[in-house]
Structures are given as C-alpha cells and as structure tokens.
Amino acid sequence: MAKETTIDAETARRLLLILSLEGDVKREEIEWALAIIHQIPGYGGMTLAKAVQDRSLKEILVAIAAEQISPTTPKDLEALIEDAEKRKATLETAKKAGEKRAEEFIEAAEKAAKTKAQVEAPPAVPEAPTEEPASIGIKITPAALKAFEESAGKAAGVPFKLVSFFSPPGALAQTPQTTAALASAMSLSQISAKAEGLPDVERKHLLQLVENFRQAEFSFYAQVQLQRKRTGISVQEMIILMGPEFGRSQGEVVALARGGAPSGRGPSFIGRIGQQIFGGLTQKAVTNAATKAVASALTKTGISVTTKAVAGVAGAPGGPIGIAIGLAVGWVVDKVLGPLINKVIDFISQNKWVLAAPFVLAGLIFGLPWLTVGGIALGGLLLAGGVGPALSMAGGFALSVISGITSLAVASIATPLIVALISIPVLVAIILFIINSSAYLVPPKAPVFTGILESPYIAVEKKASPECLNRPDPEGKPCPPLPGEVTYEIEIKAKRGTLSNIKIQNSYQVFGRGSGDITPPEIPVPNLISPTAPFTFSYTLDFGRDLNDSVVYDTLTVTADSPEQAGAVASDVASVIIGNPPASSCPILGGSITTGSYNGTREVGHGSNSYWGGPAGNSCYDIPAFSGCRSPSSSVDPDGNNYCRGKASSCAYYGFAADVQRSGRGDIVQLPSIFGKSITWTFQRRVTINDTAWGWGYVFTGSDGGSNYSLYLGHLNQTTPPQTAPSGTVVGTLYPNLTPPHVHIELQINGQWVRPDFLCGGPGP
Amino acid sequence: MIKSKKTVIVVLLALLLGILGYFIFVSKKTPPVPPAKGELKLVDTNPSAGKVKILHPTTGIFFSFDDPLVLSSVKVVIEPSLDIATELAKGDSKTLVIRPRETWQYDVDYKIVIKSGLSSISGKELKNDVFYEVTFEAPEDIMSF
Numbered sequence: 001m002a003k004e005t006t007i008d009a010e011t012a013r014r015l016l017l018i019l020s021l022e023g024d025v026k027r028e029e030i031e032w033a034l035a036i037i038h039q040i041p042g043y044g045g046m047t048l049a050k051a052v053q054d055r056s057l058k059e060i061l062v063a064i065a066a067e068q069i070s071p072t073t074p075k076d077l078e079a080l081i082e083d084a085e086k087r088k089a090t091l092e093t094a095k096k097a098g099e100k101r102a103e104e105f106i107e108a109a110e111k112a113a114k115t116k117a118q119v120e121a122p123p124a125v126p127e128a129p130t131e132e133p134a135s136i137g138i139k140i141t142p143a144a145l146k147a148f149e150e151s152a153g154k155a156a157g158v159p160f161k162l163v164s165f166f167s168p169p170g171a172l173a174q175t176p177q178t179t180a181a182l183a184s185a186m187s188l189s190q191i192s193a194k195a196e197g198l199p200d201v202e203r204k205h206l207l208q209l210v211e212n213f214r215q216a217e218f219s220f221y222a223q224v225q226l227q228r229k230r231t232g233i234s235v236q237e238m239i240i241l242m243g244p245e246f247g248r249s250q251g252e253v254v255a256l257a258r259g260g261a262p263s264g265r266g267p268s269f270i271g272r273i274g275q276q277i278f279g280g281l282t283q284k285a286v287t288n289a290a291t292k293a294v295a296s297a298l299t300k301t302g303i304s305v306t307t308k309a310v311a312g313v314a315g316a317p318g319g320p321i322g323i324a325i326g327l328a329v330g331w332v333v334d335k336v337l338g339p340l341i342n343k344v345i346d347f348i349s350q351n352k353w354v355l356a357a358p359f360v361l362a363g364l365i366f367g368l369p370w371l372t373v374g375g376i377a378l379g380g381l382l383l384a385g386g387v388g389p390a391l392s393m394a395g396g397f398a399l400s401v402i403s404g405i406t407s408l409a410v411a412s413i414a415t416p417l418i419v420a421l422i423s424i425p426v427l428v429a430i431i432l433f434i435i436n437s438s439a440y441l442v443p444p445k446a447p448v449f450t451g452i453l454e455s456p457y458i459a460v461e462k463k464a465s466p467e468c469l470n471r472p473d474p475e476g477k478p479c480p481p482l483p484g485e486v487t488y489e490i491e492i493k494a495k496r497g498t499l500s501n502i503k504i505q506n507s508y509q510v511f512g513r514g515s516g517d518i519t520p521p522e523i524p525v526p527n528l529i530s531p532t533a534p535f536t537f538s539y540t541l542d543f544g545r546d547l548n549d550s551v552v553y554d555t556l557t558v559t560a561d562s563p564e565q566a567g568a569v570a571s572d573v574a575s576v577i578i579g580n581p582p583a584s585s586c587p588i589l590g591g592s593i594t595t596g597s598y599n600g601t602r603e604v605g606h607g608s609n610s611y612w613g614g615p616a617g618n619s620c621y622d623i624p625a626f627s628g629c630r631s632p633s634s635s636v637d638p639d640g641n642n643y644c645r646g647k648a649s650s651c652a653y654y655g656f657a658a659d660v661q662r663s664g665r666g667d668i669v670q671l672p673s674i675f676g677k678s679i680t681w682t683f684q685r686r687v688t689i690n691d692t693a694w695g696w697g698y699v700f701t702g703s704d705g706g707s708n709y710s711l712y713l714g715h716l717n718q719t720t721p722p723q724t725a726p727s728g729t730v731v732g733t734l735y736p737n738l739t740p741p742h743v744h745i746e747l748q749i750n751g752q753w754v755r756p757d758f759l760c761g762g763p764g765p
Numbered sequence: 766m767i768k769s770k771k772t773v774i775v776v777l778l779a780l781l782l783g784i785l786g787y788f789i790f791v792s793k794k795t796p797p798v799p800p801a802k803g804e805l806k807l808v809d810t811n812p813s814a815g816k817v818k819i820l821h822p823t824t825g826i827f828f829s830f831d832d833p834l835v836l837s838s839v840k841v842v843i844e845p846s847l848d849i850a851t852e853l854a855k856g857d858s859k860t861l862v863i864r865p866r867e868t869w870q871y872d873v874d875y876k877i878v879i880k881s882g883l884s885s886i887s888g889k890e891l892k893n894d895v896f897y898e899v900t901f902e903a904p905e906d907i908m909s910f
Binding site for chain 1: 811812813817818819820821822823824825846850852855856857862864865866867868903904905906907908
C-alpha cells in the first residue's frame with residue numbers, strides 16, 4: 001500500500017479513465033488505481049467493481065479533474081465524503097461541468113496516462129497506446145455489448161473461441177452472458193448492422209472486430225496471421241482465459257499468445273504445410289491419447305461408453321487443443337525447417353545434379369527407362385545452369401523451385417518429393433515427442449536408491465558401516481567380530497526449496513535370535529535445510545554379543561515443510577546383519593497371513609465369496625494379477641458355488657495370493673528367502689495399484705540356480721528399490737492408508753503361479 | 766435216397782474246401798486293420814494370443830490339450846530366439862507350459878510354433894503345427910487388495 005498522496009487533476013482524470021474501463025486497461029493500471037483508492041478511509045477493501053459503480057467517488061474525481069475542487073489528499077477526501085450531502089450542490093455543479101468537458105477529460109486523461117503517477121513507489125505502468133490498435137486487440141465497450149445483447153438468440157455466428165480471443169477482458173469478466181450471446185446467437189451481418197447505430201469510435205472498433213472474425217473464420221491460417229499481428233495477450237487476458245469461464249490451460253494460452261510465428265516473420269510455405277498437415281496429425285494423435293485417457297477414467301468409474309462417443313468428447317475436431325497444437329507445431333516446423341531448407345537450398349545450388357538423382361534412381365528401380373533418361377537429361381540441364389539461378393533465390397524452398405525450374409512438370413514432382421524427404425523425419429519426431437512428452441519432460445536416468453519412502457521434496461539416505469558383524473561376508477566385505485562398532489551416516493537433502501519445521505525420528509528394530517535393545521543418540525535437528533547445503537550427521541553404536549544372529553534395522557524418518565508441501569515425509573532404512581540370523585521367507589518379519597490363497601473347499605481366501613463380499617459386489621478381476629484367470633476351475637472349487645464360477649478363463653491357480661500384515665513391530669518389507677535359500681533378487685518394475693489409492697507394487701525376479709522365481713509385493717509406499725539385492729534386503733515400507741496395512745504377495749516358480757502362503761507359515765506352494 | 770446222401774456229402778465237402786481255401790488263400794492276403802489313431806486337439810491357451818499384459822516377466826504360456834501329454838514328444842520353435850523351458854503344468858498333465866528360463870522381453874512379438882507330432886499318452890497326435898503369436902506388455906496400474 002502506498003502512503004497517502006495528493007490526488008491532483010491529472011491523477012483524478014486517469015483514475016476516471018481506468019474506472020470507466022475504456023481503452024486497453026492493464027492489470028498494473030488497475031492495481032495502481034486501487035492503491036490510490038484504498039488510501040481513502042472507508043475504501044480500504046474496495047474491489048474494482050465497486051469502485052466502478054461508486055457514484056460518490058466518481059463525482060469527487062470528476063470535480064477534481066474539472067478543477068472544481070483543489071488537489072486534495074485522502075484525508076480531504078474523507079471529509080468530502082462525510083460532507084457529501086452538505087456539499088451536494090457543489091458536487092452537482094462540478095458534475096455538470098465535468099459532463100460538459102467530457103471530451104476534454106478524455107484527452108487530458110490520455111495525456112495523463114503517459115505521465116508518471118504521483119504515488120510513492122508506483123507500479124510500473126506501461127505507456128498507453130498512442131496509435132489505433134491493429135486488426136487485433138480491438139476493445140469494445142460494455143455499451144456496445146449491451147447493444148448486442150438485444151439481438152441475442154437470432155442466428156448462429158461467431159465461434160465462441162474467437163470471441164474469447166478478441167473481446168475486451170473487462171467485457172468477458174463482467175458480461176459473460178453477452179459474450180455467450182455473441183458466440184452463439186449473432187451473425188456477423190447482425191453485428192455490423194448494430195455497429196452502424198453506435199458512436200463513431202465504437203462503431204469503428206466493432207466493424208474491425210467483425211472483420212477480424214470474418215478473417216478468422218476464413219481459414220485457420222488467417223487466425224495465425226491475426227494472432228501474429230497482435231503484440232501479445234495481456235496478463236489479464238491470460239488470467240481470464242485460464243479462469244473458470246474459459247478453462248484454458250496455461251499451455252494453450254501461451255500457444256495462442258505466441259501465434260504461428262513468434263519470430264515476427266510470416267509462416268513459410270513449409271510452415272503452413274506444417275500447420276495444416278502436422279497440426280491435423282498431431283491433433284489426431286492427441287485425440288487418440290485423450291480418448292484412451294477418458295475411456296480409462298470412465299471404465300474405472302464403471303461407466304460403459306462406446307469408443308466413438310469417448311473420442312467425440314475427448315477430441316472434437318477444431319477444438320482448442322488442436323488449434324494450440326497446430327500453432328505450436330507450425331512454430332516448430334517454421335523454426336526447425338526454415339534453417340534446414342535454407343541449407344538444402346545452398347547445397348542444391350552448389351550440387352544441382354542432386355535434383356536429377358531421385359529420378360534416375362526411381363527410373364532404375366522401377367524399370368522406367370524414360371524416367372532414367374529424363375533424369376539424366378535434367379541433370380545435364382541443371383549442371384549447364386539453365387535453372388540454377390532460380391534455386392539460389394531467397395525465400396521458401398518450394399516457391400523457389402516452382403518459380404525457378406523451367407519445367408513445371410518436373411517441379412511439381414520434385415517439390416513434394418524433397419518436401420516429403422525433409423518433412424517425414426520431422427513429422428515422426430514431432431509425433432513421438434507428443435506421445436512421449438512426459439518422458440522428455442523428465443529426462444530418463446538410472447534409478448537411484450534415495451530412500452525407502454520417497455518424497456519429491458526430501459531425500460533421505462542412511463548408511464551403516466560395516467553392514468555385517470560376526471559372519472563371513474559373501475562379497476568379501478569386512479565383517480568384524482562381536483562386540484563391534486557400527487557407524488551410521490545420515491544425509492538429508494532438500495530437493496525443491498528449503499525445508500523447514502523439520503522433525504527427525506530414528507528407530508531401531510531387532511529381528512532374529514538377538515535380544516539386545518539399541519538406544520540411538522539424539523540427532524540434532526536443523527532449523528532449515530537448503531537445497532545447496534544438505535544436513536549430514538553420523539554416530540557410532542556399540543553392538544554386543546546379545547545381538548548375535550539378528551538383523552538390526554534402523555529407520556530414519558524425516559518430516560518437514562517444503563515451499564510446495566507442508567508435512568512432506570521421507571525415510572530410509574539401514575540394516576546390519578549380525579551372525580547367522582534365521583533366513584526369513586516372509587517379506588514381513590514376524591508377519592501373519594490375514595487373507596491367504598483361495599480355498600474352494602472352505603470357500604475362503606483371495607477370490608472367495610467372502611472376499612468378493614457377495615454376488616452384488618462381484619467384480620471378479622484377475623487373481624493373481626494379470627494372470628488371465630477370473631474364476632476357479634472345478635478342481636479347486638469342487639462344489640461349484642464360487643461367485644465367479646463360470647466366468648471366462650477359469651484355472652487351477654485362481655486366487656493364488658496372500659496378504660500378510662505386520663505383527664506390531666514396524667512396517668518394513670524385505671525380500672524373502674525361498675525354501676531356506678537366499679535369492680539374489682532383480683528389481684523388474686514398479687506399478688501403481690488402483691491409481692496409487694492403494695499404494696505401489698514391485699516385481700522382482702530371482703534364481704537359486706535351479707528354479708526361477710518371480711515375486712510381486714503390493715501395497716508398499718513409493719520407493720525405488722535397489723536394482724539387485726539379496727534376500728533380507730529392505731525394499732520398502734507398508735502403505736499406511738489400508739486397513740490394516742499389509743503386503744499382497746504373489747509368487748511364480750518356474751513360470752507357474754504357486755500359493756505364496758508358505759512364505760509366511762501357510763500351506764503351499 | 767443213397768443218391769441224395771452222396772449229393773449232400775459232395776456239397777458239404779465242397780463247402781469245407783471252399784471255407785478252407787478262403788482261410789488259406791484269401792484271408793491271409795488281407796492286412797490286419799490297425800486301431801484308429803485320434804487327433805490331439807488344442808483346447809485353450811493362456812494367455813490368449815495377441816497383445817497381453819503380464820505382471821511377471823517369467824509367466825509361462827499355458828497350452829491346454831484334450832489329452833495328457835507325452836512331454837518327450839514336444840518340439841517348439843520360438844522367434845526371436847530365446848532360451849525356453851517346456852514343462853507340464855503343475856497338477857495338469859494335459860497342459861503344456863512354455864516359459865523363458867530368464868524373462869520375456871516386453872513389447873517383443875514372439876512367434877511360437879508347437880510342431881505336429883506332439884503325442885498324448887493314449888496315442889493321440891497333433892496333426893498340424895500350432896502357431897501362436899504374443900506380445901507382452903508391461904502394466905502400469907493393477908487392481909489388487
């Protein structure tokens with residue numbers, strides 16, 4: 001808020017101009033006006049709309065502008081407002097004087113717009129346009145729009161998107177009904193007719209607007225040209241376009257603001273081809289992608305629709321997405337192909353025989369002697385310089401070829417041939433770019449193990465050294481005898497912006513035969529962690545003999561506020577293997593099975609009637625996941641009463657899965673051993689479960705030298721497991737938003753599903 | 766009457782000679798008819814051919830036939846070349862399982878041919894090659910409780 005200032009005649013005129021919403025009112029100007037108005041007692045929280053409608057304020061400003069009242073301060077204004085009734089006669093006089101001099105006010109205000117506002121530290125106000133805007137950027141007054149409203153409902157006319165592009169921001173924000181009427185119910189002739197009855201300035205603006213619409217309707221290229229003439233969409237327009245009324249994305253608005261050729265040059269011949277051909281193709285690609293996305297979303301919500309209907313919803317031809325992409329692609333083609341074409345022109349100018357080569361080659365390939373001979377003849381002609389000069393002409397390549405080559409027939413073949421040769425790789429690249437845009441946005445990189453619970457805002461890493469005690473280590477690492485020391489190193493990084501309100505929790509769990517307790521030292525908590533200065537800390541613990549034959553897990557959990565998210569959480573686990581702890585085949589140490597594999601005799605477990613919750617809730621999806629099996633075969637459902645019985649793809653391995661929940665000792669999930677053997681597991685892939693609503697799942701494969709295994713662990717937090725790791729390695733923590741939190745296990749041995757229950761003490765495999 | 770007896774005896778002898786001659790000269794020339802051989806038929810595949818999403822890259826392909834199989838008679842050709850194992854499904858000797866010894870590659874079009882000659886323990890035989898094409902795709906999202 002600026003401090004109290006004097007409102008002189010010029011300031012008042014300018015305020016009036018802004019409050020009248022005439023001209024190209026910029027956001028900065030509105031802010032400036034409100035900053036002055038808010039200084040007036042009682043006007044502190046006034047909105048622009050109220051200021052526009054407040055008659056007493058306008059009367060005072062008119063009086064000041066007309067120099068009926070001396071330049072005054074907000075305190076004076078307060079007094080004026082309080083005495084408004086008393087001074088009504090004076091104000092009335094001032095108003096009348098102001099009306100008589102309205103034209104003078106406007107002229108003075110336009111001059112005033114060029115002068116610096118007399119407010120301390122005013123916002124930078126761009127100069128008012130000194131010349132009539134070009135064919136774009138026409139602003140029409142609310143009065144004019146009101147006139148249009150009278151004719152609403154008569155005829156279909158201007159596309160809505162064009163109205164949104166070319167109408168004044170104030171009108172869009174305040175009179176959406178009028179805008180809609182313009183879009184849906186007015187013909188251009190009707191608008192022209194209405195414009196004739198308006199004052200000169202408005203008539204001119206409206207007729208220009210009509211002309212813009214006509215041009216825009218004429219062709220898509222006309223839209224591009226119109227956009228190019230524009231100096232740029234104002235911030236306010238962008239905000240409106242992105243607002244709830246129009247719902248355009250930021251990318252669409254930027255594409256529209258940039259137009260087809262941001263460099264200022266007109267689109268080249270190739271550029272136009274790009275806009276027309278590539279724009280259409282890419283729109284098709286996007287439409288297909290959008291169709292898939294919409295269909296997927298609808299399917300998940302249980303709505304059955306036809307693909308055609310979805311496609312209609314997802315990508316109506318000529319929609320804003322298509323236009324935006326067309327513009328963007330046109331720009332890319334213009335930028336990318338322009339220099340390339342110039343190089344091709346240079347090359348061909350110096351090596352003219354190249355033009356003849358395709359014909360000779362084609363003649364040889366297709367056995368057309370006339371084409372071969374013709375090509376050689378053309379080469380000779382080109383080398384002789386008969387058509388050479390034309391090729392060196394600046395400008396569009398195709399136009400150069402057409403105007404330069406003496407034989408029109410040859411030109412008509414050569415042009416599309418060369419254009420196609422250049423265009424196809426670019427086309428492919430563009431389509432691939434659009435399809436894989438998300439992959440390009442985040443450059444692919446090797447997975448990095450950054451913690452058990454990943455966060456986009458916090459990276460936590462905790463390492464133990466050594467990682468083993470009192471045992472021979474297969475990898476040759478030193479495993480000192482007990483009692484021994486283990487040093488833990490902690491590193492906490494801020495990924496996006498400084499972390500604050502940091503909380504660190506450090507807990508130990510001992511699994512196996514050991515019985516000792518571990519008390520970690522207090523970790524000093526920093527106030528802030530910046531992206532450039534990670535927090536590091538290390539400490540050493542003594543491990544006694546009472547911890548022999550155990551695995552010690554240390555979980556470090558960090559909670560902090562980042563600029564983008566409050567309460568972000570990340571964690572990491574360091575483990576130390578001591579002696580020979582019992583090899584655990586259960587992914588959750590000490591875990592117990594809550595729902596085992598399907599048992600058709602007792603009708604329990606995964607895929608049982610109780611699992612589905614009754615026929616009404618029967619959805620009968622694949623169990624195991626993506627097994628293609630949705631119902632039990634008679635061999636496993638002897639009485640045939642399973643709700644999913646009779647569905648397609650029955651099998652004997654129906655319902656082979658086990659849910660295992662923790663036993664109150666943490667939420668760590670580890671890679672299991674199989675049949676008492678340690679397996680070296682290889683991480684294969686991560687999947688989301690029900691769009692992350694139920695956490696993430698991880699697939700590992702491994703071998704014990706004789707059998708091959710594939711293991712799926714579901715309902716874990718998001719993490720990036722190590723690429724290869726032996727049994728006993730912690731791979732993640734349980735996803736907490738399930739009741740109860742549990743890990744869903746599926747297992748294949750030698751390519752065949754088995755009951756995984758045996759891993760955690762159940763039957764099977 | 767005697768004359769009639771002689772006639773009967775001659776007729777009977779001729780009949781015996783005829784029967785004897787039939788067995789000696791005719792019946793020995795006819796080859797023995799072998800028992801009819803049945804055709805082994807494929808009744809189901811899992812996963813079905815085409816593009817298929819699989820979570821486990823070791824997933825076996827199950828070819829179910831209408832008779833218990835003789836595993837030693839299995840001949841399989843796969844393109845592109847891959848180290849595969851052929852086994853009978855656990856608890857189901859009618860089903861042949863073809864699996865990779867390591868993993869399938871996602872987005873690769875595998876062409877599998879089970880050669881004719883595959884036989885069942887009851888003597889049925891696969892008369893024609895079985896052609897099967899599959900492309901495995903990796904799922905991004907799954908449904909499981």
